[in-house]
Amino acid sequence: MTTLTMAKALNEGMRKAMEDDPKVLVMGEDVGKLGGVFRVTDGLQKDFGEQRVIDTPLAESGIIGTAIGLALRGYRPVCEIQFDGFVFPAADQIITQLAKMPMRSLGKLRLPVVVRIPCGGGIGAVEHHSESPEAYFTHTAGLRVVTCSNPADAYAMIQQAIRCDDPVVFFEPKRRYWDKAEVDTSGSADWLPLDRARVVRSGADATLLAYGPMVKTCLEVAAAAQEDGRSLEVVDLRSLNPLDLPAVVESVRRTGRCVVVHEAPVFSGYGAELAARVTEECFYHLEAPVLRVGGPSTPYPPSRLEDHYLPDLDRVLDAVDRAFAF
Amino acid sequence: MTETLTPAPAPATRPARLSRLADDDLALLLLIRHFERELLRLYGAGELNGTTHTCLGQEHVPVALRPLLGPGDFVFSNHRGHGHYLARFGDAHGLLAEIMGREGAVCAGVGGSQHLHRDRYLSTGVQGESLPVAAGVALHLRRTEPGALACVYIGDGTWGEGAVYEALNLAALWDLPLLVVVENNGIAQSTPTGAQLAGTVAGRAAAFGIGHHLVASADVNEIRPALEPLVARVRRGRPMVVEFRVHRLGPHSKGDDTRPPEAVRAAREHDWYARYAHDHPDHFQPLDARARALVEDVVAEVSARPPSRWSPCA
Numbered sequence: 001m002t003t004l005t006m007a008k009a010l011n012e013g014m015r016k017a018m019e020d021d022p023k024v025l026v027m028g029e030d031v032g033k034l035g036g037v038f039r040v041t042d043g044l045q046k047d048f049g050e051q052r053v054i055d056t057p058l059a060e061s062g063i064i065g066t067a068i069g070l071a072l073r074g075y076r077p078v079c080e081i082q083f084d085g086f087v088f089p090a091a092d093q094i095i096t097q098l099a100k101m102p103m104r105s106l107g108k109l110r111l112p113v114v115v116r117i118p119c120g121g122g123i124g125a126v127e128h129h130s131e132s133p134e135a136y137f138t139h140t141a142g143l144r145v146v147t148c149s150n151p152a153d154a155y156a157m158i159q160q161a162i163r164c165d166d167p168v169v170f171f172e173p174k175r176r177y178w179d180k181a182e183v184d185t186s187g188s189a190d191w192l193p194l195d196r197a198r199v200v201r202s203g204a205d206a207t208l209l210a211y212g213p214m215v216k217t218c219l220e221v222a223a224a225a226q227e228d229g230r231s232l233e234v235v236d237l238r239s240l241n242p243l244d245l246p247a248v249v250e251s252v253r254r255t256g257r258c259v260v261v262h263e264a265p266v267f268s269g270y271g272a273e274l275a276a277r278v279t280e281e282c283f284y285h286l287e288a289p290v291l292r293v294g295g296p297s298t299p300y301p302p303s304r305l306e307d308h309y310l311p312d313l314d315r316v317l318d319a320v321d322r323a324f325a326f
Numbered sequence: 327m328t329e330t331l332t333p334a335p336a337p338a339t340r341p342a343r344l345s346r347l348a349d350d351d352l353a354l355l356l357l358i359r360h361f362e363r364e365l366l367r368l369y370g371a372g373e374l375n376g377t378t379h380t381c382l383g384q385e386h387v388p389v390a391l392r393p394l395l396g397p398g399d400f401v402f403s404n405h406r407g408h409g410h411y412l413a414r415f416g417d418a419h420g421l422l423a424e425i426m427g428r429e430g431a432v433c434a435g436v437g438g439s440q441h442l443h444r445d446r447y448l449s450t451g452v453q454g455e456s457l458p459v460a461a462g463v464a465l466h467l468r469r470t471e472p473g474a475l476a477c478v479y480i481g482d483g484t485w486g487e488g489a490v491y492e493a494l495n496l497a498a499l500w501d502l503p504l505l506v507v508v509e510n511n512g513i514a515q516s517t518p519t520g521a522q523l524a525g526t527v528a529g530r531a532a533a534f535g536i537g538h539h540l541v542a543s544a545d546v547n548e549i550r551p552a553l554e555p556l557v558a559r560v561r562r563g564r565p566m567v568v569e570f571r572v573h574r575l576g577p578h579s580k581g582d583d584t585r586p587p588e589a590v591r592a593a594r595e596h597d598w599y600a601r602y603a604h605d606h607p608d609h610f611q612p613l614d615a616r617a618r619a620l621v622e623d624v625v626a627e628v629s630a631r632p633p634s635r636w637s638p639c640a
Contacts, residue, residue, distance in 0.1 A: 051469070057499070062458045062492030069462020069476075072448075092489065096452050097459060105443040106434055106636055 001184055007177040009151035010040050010116075012185060013158035014078060018048050021076060024162055027054040027063060028080030028116075036080055038118055038177050060090035064115065068097055071111045076162055078114045085128025087117055091136070098167045099142030110165045114158075119147070120213045120263050121310055122175035124303040131300055132212075132264035137169045138241040138273070145240040146194060147171035149215035151181040153198075153238065160194040168194075173213035197244035199251065203233035206257035206323055209248060209274055211237040214261045214311060221316040232320065240270060248274070249281045256287040257323040261311050266294040288326035291319045341596055344605050345547040351389055352602070352609065354416070355546075356617035358385040358409045359599055361418055362576070364621050365408070365425065369580050373629065374426060378439045381409040383575035384509050386598055387479075388413030390541075390549040391507065394557045395477055400463050402456040402478040403449035405440045406509070410479055414447050418624045428631040435634035454480070454487030457506070461493045464502035468563055475503035475560050483514025485523055485530065494565070498534040501563035506531075508567060511574035516584040531567040542571045544598040573597070 004012065018024045026041055026048075032055040035042030045053035056063050060081060067077035081087045087094070094115060101109050121130035137145045144166050148154040154172070161168040184190065192198055200215060201222050208218040215236045222232040235251050237244065252258045258278050260271035275290040293311045301309050347355075362380035369378065381387075384406070392413045395401065403410040411421055411432075420432040424442065427435035432444050440451030450456055456478050464476040484490060485508075497504040508527055512519050531538040539556055541549050553568065560566045573593035577583035583590065594600065603610045 057492070057495055059458075059492035059495065061489045062461065062496055065455065065458020065489060065493065066462035066465065066496060069459040069464070070466055072459070072463055073466035073470075075466065089488075092452065092455060093458065097450065097455055101443075101448075104433060104437045104441045106436060109443060109448075 001182045003180055004151045004155070004183045005178050005180050006148070006151045006154045006172070007038055007040050009155040009183050010158050010172065011042055011044070012183075013155045014041065014162070015044060015047070016185075017078075017159050017162040018044065018052065021162075023074055024076045024078065025052050025054065025070065026078045026080070027056055027067060029056055029058055029063075029082050031055060031080050037082055038174060040116070040172070040177070041080065060086055061093050064090040064093035064098065064113070067113045068093065068101070068111055071113050072109060076112045076114075078116060078162060081115060081117045083129045084117055084119045084131040084133055087115075087133060090115075094137070094143070094169070095140050099140045102166070103142055111167050112162070112165050113167045114161045114170050115168070116170045116172060118174040118177075119171040120173045120175060121300060121306050122213065124306070126303065127300040130306065132262065132295070134171055134240055135264060135268065135270045138270055142167070143241065144168040144194070145171070146238060147173065147212040147240065148238070149173065149176065149212055149236050151179065152183045155183050155185065156188065156191040157194060157238070159188070160191065164194060171212055175213055176216065179216070192238075195239040195242050195244060197235050197237045197239065197247040199233060199247070200236045201232070201234040203231040203255065205231045205255055206259060206320060207233045207235060207248075207251045207255045208259050208261060208316070209235050209237060210261045211240060213263060217311065217313065218261055218316065220313055221320065224313060224317060225320060230320065230324070243273075243277070245277060245281070248278060252278050252282045253285040256285055258282070258286070258290045259293060259316065259319045259323055260290065261293045261316055263310055264294055265297045266292045267297045269294050288323040291323055293319045341544070341601065344545050344598065344602050346606055346609060347546055347602070349613065351546050352613050353617060354389050354392070354413060355385045355598065356614055357416070357418060357620065358389070358412050360617050360621040361412060361422070361624075362408060364625055366576065366580060368625070376438060377579050378425065379406040379579050380576050381406050383593060383597055384511060384570075384572045385409050386544045386546055386549070387507065387509055387570050387572065390546045390553065391477070394550065394553055396474070397446070398471060398474040400446045400448070400460065400467070400474075400476040402460045402476065403442065403447065404453070404456065404479055404481065404484070405451035406481070407440070407442065407449045407479065410449070411442055411447065415444065418621065419628055422624055422628045423631065423634065426628060427634050428628050429634050430628070430631060431634045434636035436636060453484045454489040456480075457490050457493030458496070460504060461496045461502055464497065464504045465500060467503055468501065473561050475505050475557070477505040477507060479507045479509060481514065482508065482510040482512065482519045482523055482527070483517070485527060486514075494531070494534045494536060497565035498536050502565055503560050503563055504565040505557060505560045506565070506567045508569040509572050510569050511572045513574060513578075513585065515578040516582070527567065527569045537564065537566045539566065539568045540571065541568060544572075544596060544601075
């Protein structure tokens, strides 16, 4: 066991993947000499060389397109999109090529490309450095969409994503980059499969469904609710597509209440899919409607206002209260 | 670096006499011509649905390139790609089956006219998307299969897409063996090139320090030797734009030709098919009849096949 920040855990995970497989490449804007703006790729170019850790021009479409071309030739490119708001110029390549090419070729073409995207707010940054664009990609058939919430998962999941033969959009909650935790770097025997959710706190009265940055918030909510005598279960979804629906259904059928929490706007957000699925699968077990907590339907606000935008302890507790009062 | 900066204006008079072609070149030109004509007929007769984009008038481009590209080279095609595919594989049965969704289709009928994948051949209908992908493949080729190249076919309209410039930048920066073949037919669907492309293709290539070569001829015997040394240079890591001045004879897709009749007539003046029939009737007629019959047989045989079957979970 070793204590790592999430950023360092991702770094160590990529390092291990590059050691294990010479076909793994890292590419993106300023990922080499600088080590990425969040230093997630720190030291990789120094140790693996410019052929394997490639500083690219500012060209997100070019980066992902080039990665697709490399993947066609057997590489496993790991692309860093510097900030969430910069992924949109690459959307054409991701949605129209990366997601669809394997299907068009009936699986003859596999594209093991990982698109790493630092996501979410909470670091006092600007609008296009603070967004949560996951729903655009979960809506796109043909992509795996995953997100880690803690250093141990970050270390394992980035390696699993790189090993995966499908394209993976990998969201990294940037405000959790500096959270530290014990990480077992000794092997992969205890890793949960990439597409499985994890119950990170057991409870009996309500289920909080969260992923990425909101898992930690929901754990704080559950601790606070405990003081009021409420036992909340927190499920870290980890994989948004595919969704580990059995794990979600098992939890909600047991607790009878469900609150979904994400940073992205509630309207047409990923929580809408969760609410619909939970309602379909758990209708006769529900004591209250599935409630959602997330951002308002506005562009991400200036940093001085982001505390009003982001779901916090009070807003989630308020939703829990409403679920119990129903 | 830049071979030609100023595109030549379209000739006002009837183009020069075509030279006599080798049998296999003429047969391939005619195969593509009759295949495309049959497609339009089949659509008109309700035998096909969806959409298609024919390369009528542009057949000589892939035919000229055919022996210059080897099996180790990659070809990235576009929405108007039947000629590119036929020049690469000569497989009219597989292509028609793909378009008709019949057994024996190249991609089991899932890809259709615009999304073909076979060996080192890949097409997509979205403009400009293939360039960065071809750049990635070219990067691999440069590293591990030196001498091989990635060839990507685009049109004049494609130059409006930003991805083109991201890829050209990478190709020049990284010395990629990338051959960009531009089929400039003077019209992007319904928009004349003059209304959608500022400056010139040559000027845009020059901005990246990338070589440019203009081909105004439709004579395969003229085009090929001129391209040979340029293609060889691409193989050594010098990306290149080769711009063919071509004339689209048919509609963009089907029944959507907005050009005035005189513009279509002017395009037909350049049609290698009528010109070759005029210049070399003895060579043309038997091969034309053979190609026509061959395509008719392909249509009859493929139409009788059962629908293609496939499983997304296979």
